[in-house]
Amino acid sequence: MGIVALREGDTFEAHLPLLIIGAGACGLVAALAARECGIELAVLERDALPRGSTFMSSGFIPAAGTRFQAEKRVDDSPRLMASDIQAKNGHEADPAIVQALTDYSGRVVEWLADTHGVPFDLVDGFLYPGHSRMRMHATPRRTGEELMGCLLTAAETTGVDILTRARVIDLHVDDARRVRGVTLERPDGSRESIGCDVLILACNGYGGNPELVARYLPSLKDALYHGHEGNQGDALLWGEAMGVSLKDLGACQGHGSLATPHQTLISWALMMRGGIQVNLEGRRFSNEHGGYSEQAAKVLAQPGQVAWNLFDARIHQTAREFEDYRNAHIAGAVRAFDSLETLSKGLDLPLDALRDTFTEMRALAEDGGGDSFGRGFSPETLLEPPYYAIRVTGALFHTQGGLEIDTSARVMGQEGGVFPNLFAAGGAARGVSGSNDSGYLSGNGLLSAVVMGAIAGREAARQLLRGDAA
Template sequence: MTARKNSVTAPPEHFDMDIDTLIIGAGACGLVAALSARESGREVLVVEADAVPSGSTALSAGLIPAAGSRMQRAAGIEDTPELFAADIQAKAQGQNDPALVDLLARNAGGVIDWLADRFGLPFSVVTDFDYPGHARRRMHGLPSRSGAELIDALRAVCEAEGIDIVCERRAEQLYVTPDRSQVCGVALACPDGAVEQIGCTRLILACNGFGGNRDLVAQHMPQIADALWFGHDGNRGEAVQWGAQIGAQTRHMGAFQGHGNVAHPHGILITWATITEGGVQVNRDGRRFWNEAQGYSEAARAVLAQPGGEVFTIFDSRIADIARQFEDFKRAEAQGAIKTADSIEDLAAQLHLPAEALAQTLADIPQDGTDGYGRRFGSPPLTSPYCGARVTGALFHTQGGLEVDQTARVLGLDGTPIPNLFAGGGAACGVSGAGDSGYLSGNGLLSAVVLGRIAGAAV
């Protein structure tokens, strides 16, 4: 049998296998959902299209924002879910569903503590710099500050818990009852071209956004349609396509996480700490062109609007020392993406920038005050040795998706939940508002782990 890709149809007479809880996608959301479901006593199967679990999580820094965790308390950081929720809404200009924001903000700290205490994941809080839009230091990560480390740790825990993760199985067809009110299972495409039909009592869509589907990107977010795609290639939008066919609600389909600090042509993410600690971005003329404090997602559009869609991030060795806690930054250094020089003139030569203009740009940065773009500076001035990287703007992840209720169930167009269909991660609508200016650092993983935890445990 051959499945028609991304279709919804009536179930077969017999499934090859039946499972209680089937999870599509072995990223952070899917693996957390699996752990949660197993803890609740459910039989669980996770299917993953890739040869090994990775997803968008593995491409990120693996940092999860949470308020009120024991790690925050140990670091002496006073924070509350209410303050966290206010930060999310402020960044998204109040466009988010308040109930969803409250759900994520209230549960994030508990999910971090659960992963650390129950499964031994060694989370700690990033305490040496601030992320844009966060009123407190609440970014939690594993020692390498790497999404790949987070995925590997979650996978190892799942394996230790006896959870089956079957890779190289891409879900291509959704089986539903004739009235399309309940999900029955899925058809999985195998590497040899065969199709496996899996029935389930509950289905959790933890599979993907749609950033890898350029047609959907052009339809919903034309302003970034030509950006470098820096996300996971598996993000092709099956979840929202299935949702459209069964009458599910979607929300904020134009929202996305961009990133305006991707080393070019190396394709390596350069941490935004290079900016928050006092660095700046300049164009080919050696001139600044915007208020970098707005954030790295907004930077994607600002950078792409510059000649050639490329700019240069300028910082110094003090900032580089902070950035080295991130594996991506160390990899960028190893591949020669980070240039270092004892003088501005030498740095300009290495980056092929006009030295006089670059020197004047750096001289114009206020040591303590607000510049003409509205950015407030309070960090030490940039000093020798100077550092720089050629970067471009990229689309990292879409943030719109299926709308869910307080138990992560997918909602139909009439507002009632589809009884046994759940969504989280890239498949579900996140909390970045309606457009491109509401992405708060960590929103994607926040939604992934909290909705994964809730979906897995839901009755």
């Protein structure tokens, strides 16, 4: 991976006005937005089949003020959504970026639904940690795989050219800091060069690069990585070489509920609907409503780096709306017990400790107080037999820091100002999760990918149409 200084007389084998690196949700949405403006472009994808981190996610996109919310009588606004994001990250994110994302979120979701046929509806019935309103929009199966399928169909229908098996290895940059083209490598080692007037980096973060994870996320360096293997930090490495301003590189999305050894994501809805996590000593060790990202490190700090999700039949039935949960159930990850005694024996957990844990929850529900971790319990959500259990571990899903951008997704330099024709979004760019693992508000990843991807595609097209990209 490198930056190649453009020399006088250098030429490219082909040329397109716009190139986009990465065919995940971010790159595809950027391409749809640019194509809508009539821009000729190509999306360069290293894999044979575009998947990216989106494919491995639940596919939930937070948005405020949509008609999908109105249909279910959810009163929300971009201002309230922005407040929730900033409260979760400790007001560490750029407020202008947060405002841009929240202001545009509803329009992007409705545009994808109305123009490109993405069958969104509102996920209701519970709130994710930190959200004050139900604002998660998802496709019917509640999977990132389905969302990616919808976006790929939209790209094909719209005439977006996607070059697969095309790994970009070099950016060609002139003395004015303009990216003039790229070199890509094919699986057989052959190389091609393509010139461009504008480049969008949509190639996600560095979660798949152990060296970078150890450098910027030392608390998760031994965590299971449950993200796309292509997230090698390409944008970050190019940015370092070009003198780009890099921000919040310690930010990430972890998850404290990955079924092990099945490696299936278990929705945090289990916790928000009344479930708990206990360690191998049969004791709770955190506030399960604090957030699933920071929960990853807490689970990894437990004996054996594992925990048990404990819940009941009520929660089990509602969780079946999630395809990942249904898959985990089919795979045998979900175990059922008719009493604490059988659960204790089946999971090899100390019965006395389990009884103490459940007694404390009932006492807290009766007096309305909170426990030592800050969580309260209500009578209607207390767990009742039969009980269900899933063995889980903590995992790193994707990183949230990256290239600093402005509200138009233009990449910013270390000394200020913007690069003339370089845009970034999604995991390649600085997100809105602050500086560490605790600032991640559910959906921040796809918010930055989908909404900022749309902004990047629109703004790149505007630059090209104005004729000031050359």
